[in-house]
Amino acid sequence: MFLNLQKLQEYAQSSMEVKNINNSNEPQLITEGSAKITTSGKVFYNPVQEFNRDLSISIITTFSKRYTKENLIKSNKKSTKNYENISSTDTSIQDNGITILEALSATVYVMQRKYPVLKKIVANDISQTAVRDIKNNIVDNNVEDIVEASHCDATMLMYQHRREKQFDVIDLDPYGCPSIFLDSSVQAIKEGGLLLVTATDMAVLAGNSPETCYSKYGSIPLRIKSCHEMALRILLQCIEAHANRYGRYIVPLISLSADFYIRVFVRIFSGAHKCKFTTSKLSYVYHCTGCDTFTLQPLGILKTKEKQQNVVKFSIPTGPPASQKCVHCGHPHHIGGPIWTAPLHHPDFVVDVLNTASENLATFRRIQGVLSVIKEELMDTPLYYTLEKLCGTIHVETPPMLIIRSAILNAGYRVSFTHMNRTSIKTDAPSNVIWDIMRCWEKKTSCFKKKTYRRHPCI
Numbered sequence: 322m323f324l325n326l327q328k329l330q331e332y333a334q335s336s337m338e339v340k341n342i343n344n345s346n347e348p349q350l351i352t353e354g355s356a357k358i359t360t361s362g363k364v365f366y367n368p369v370q371e372f373n374r375d376l377s378i379s380i381i382t383t384f385s386k387r388y389t390k391e392n393l394i395k396s397n398k399k400s401t402k403n404y405e406n407i408s409s410t411d412t413s414i415q416d417n418g419i420t421i422l423e424a425l426s427a428t429v430y431v432m433q434r435k436y437p438v439l440k441k442i443v444a445n446d447i448s449q450t451a452v453r454d455i456k457n458n459i460v461d462n463n464v465e466d467i468v469e470a471s472h473c474d475a476t477m478l479m480y481q482h483r484r485e486k487q488f489d490v491i492d493l494d495p496y497g498c499p500s501i502f503l504d505s506s507v508q509a510i511k512e513g514g515l516l517l518v519t520a521t522d523m524a525v526l527a528g529n530s531p532e533t534c535y536s537k538y539g540s541i542p543l544r545i546k547s548c549h550e551m552a553l554r555i556l557l558q559c560i561e562a563h564a565n566r567y568g569r570y571i572v573p574l575i576s577l578s579a580d581f582y583i584r585v586f587v588r589i590f591s592g593a594h595k596c597k598f599t600t601s602k603l604s605y606v607y608h609c610t611g612c613d614t615f616t617l618q619p620l621g622i623l624k625t626k627e628k629q630q631n632v633v634k635f636s637i638p639t640g641p642p643a644s645q646k647c648v649h650c651g652h653p654h655h656i657g658g659p660i661w662t663a664p665l666h667h668p669d670f671v672v673d674v675l676n677t678a679s680e681n682l683a684t685f686r687r688i689q690g691v692l693s694v695i696k697e698e699l700m701d702t703p704l705y706y707t708l709e710k711l712c713g714t715i716h717v718e719t720p721p722m723l724i725i726r727s728a729i730l731n732a733g734y735r736v737s738f739t740h741m742n743r744t745s746i747k748t749d750a751p752s753n754v755i756w757d758i759m760r761c762w763e764k765k766t767s768c769f770k771k772k773t774y775r776r777h778p779c780i
């Protein structure tokens with residue numbers, strides 16, 4: 322099992338070979354799957370993101386089947402049928418097909434994609450050249466009946482759809498930060514619809530410029546080893562904050578960190594009462610500047626009475642959760658956040674996508690690798706340690722991962738990898754247990770001791 326996971330991690334971490342990058346101003350014909358895409362040279366087309374596109378297609382396909390069935394059951398049209406027995410070829414499902422907005426389309430990559438329950442795709446771009454290419458590509462691929470080109474400012478287009486003709490799926494894949502599109506997108510999506518958001522400004526999200534990150538996402542990032550997961554959690558809290566303003570809230574289906582970007586797939590629901598739960602899904606992070614230990618301070622907590630389990634009382638937590646100096650090494654803390662600390666993925670949905678992803682996709686093996694690792698991730702333990710950082714802090718050689726994982730399991734706690742880092746240790750074990758284990762390893766292995774003047778958990 323362990324070896325299998327390592328293999329899957331390799332697939333998950335492998336990045337696509339860079340090919341076909343269009344640096345010239347000459348028109349270029351690109352083929353991806355069964356689609357032919359012509360770009361006029363100045364239009365942005367990124368072949369490295371083929372994995373991203375393939376995964377998005379798999380996720381939208383799985384989502385659209387679930388969503389359409391849910392809607393049919395809600396509208397009681399299928400009340401006599403069993404949920405599982407409703408087939409995607411059912412004519413009433415086809416009639417109720419989904420509408421997708423590619424808000425920043427550039428080149429319409431969805432053209433070759435055959436969604437089972439698709440009504441219409443709106444491919445929008447603000448660039449006239451890009452829209453001309455989109456129109457040509459629609460004709461070349463014979464998809465005039467389902468794809469519509471739109472030349473508009475993406476935010477304006479989404480604001481026009483916030484009251485009527487909302488979309489079932491909106492895809493935001495900007496170059497850089499998506500935050501300016503969030504306010505309009507959370508309004509232009511139907512109840513239970515799917516929002517796909519990409520962020521490529523990883524330097525900002527990973528802690529290189531906390532001030533810029535706060536101005537864009539409303540959260541302070543930290544330069545920690547689990548910065549990619551923190552970036553995902555910052556983006557999710559940002560989407561949730563925008564949704565909450567309109568009495569809506571998010572449910573993440575899959576949150577992914579790959580190559581040079583992060584991408585989240587979230588459903589948007591309405592409910593003013595449910596928005597009250599947001600504070601209990603957010604936390605500040607206390608991060609020790611000496612040993613990288615992190616402690617979470619929730620913004621809100623939920624209490625239930627013993628006799629009335631279904632009655633929830635909201636309350637404010639006490640704090641701070643960490644002392645002024647780290648109990649392990651004596652160094653001060655940095656404070657970051659707030660970040661999303663509810664689950665990053667929906668376990669059932671991940672399994673669904675894994676089972677239904679098409680083997681014909683060029684990046685199928687990588688999709689399988691990433692989703693298999695995601696499936697095994699602990700959902701209720703935000704952030705993670707890395708083996709090399711734990712060992713680097715106390716100046717010992719790195720043990721095999723199996724030894725540390727076994728020690729954590731033997732101490733009675735859970736442990737998993739994450740898809741973001743090969744040496745990640747995601748666990749519900751408290752930091753004192755982790756450092757106890759590392760101290761044992763240090764005693765066992767330190768035949769020589771490096772001279773160090775910096776305090777750490779073994780001094």
Ligand SMILES: [Zn+2]
Nearest residue numbers: 609612647650
């Ligand atoms: Zn410390």
